[in-house]
Amino acid sequence: MFRPSHFAAVVLFALFASVVFGITQRETPRQMFRYGLYCFVLFVGSAVALSWIMYLIAR
């Protein structure tokens, strides 16, 4: 059984979803790469930011 940490699960999810979003939502390879990277940063960044917010609320 594969048991990744919470953060590893977030990174894997963001990686695969960003690849599909990049390819399907843009037309040229350059635009695809940039949009995929943008989605990846937003996925991971929002997860980290929300984690900190929940940590601070729970204190």
Next chain:
Amino acid sequence: MATTQDKKNQTGSGFVYLPLIAGWLVPGGGHFLLRKWGRGALLAVSILAMFAIGIAMQGKLYAGAHDILEMLCLAGDLCGGLLYFVSRAAGWGADQVTQTTGDYGTRFIVVAGLLNIIAAVDAHNLRTGRKA
């Protein structure tokens, strides 16, 4: 950048929904039909990996629905096409989620199906010439 000849080939005669159906059944299949090998391979690897990781995390494969949330999850699973049917036939995935990673795995499987549908619709758009 697609040339005029490429567009003419993609929007030519034939069953226009074939890439959509192929893309639903096999991840990246619609793009392979349209000879978009690179895009198809990346889509196939991403969707297959996400589904496989979900199964490896002991995610649940929905077989029926008792409430609206389960119905939505079942619809997401069905979007995986052959991945779902083969996995169900092989008895992969968990019947009940007992651990946190299993819950994550269930979401991975559902989202893999939804991403598969996005890829299939993209293949359809390429076929109709709506996208280059």
